[in-house]
Amino acid sequence: MTDEEWKAEFVREMCRQAGFEHFDDGTAVEEYANDVAQSYCDTRDEYDTPGDAAEADISYWGEE
Secondary structure (H helix, E strand, O other): OOHHHHHHHHHHHHHHHHOOOEOOOOOEHHHHHHHHHHHHHHOHHHOOOHHHHHHHHHOOOOOO
């Protein structure tokens, strides 16, 4: 899988797993996912799939 394919799958999975389109501050989940996709792609050997990476990021949402 190319980097571009991996990032596109990450974004799709994050949007799917989030279950909503916008954060409370109005930022679109898709926009956020695109912003962080490269950093997760750079460390993708730590995850089995792009979906696993998205799930890892989502697990921190709401923590202060």
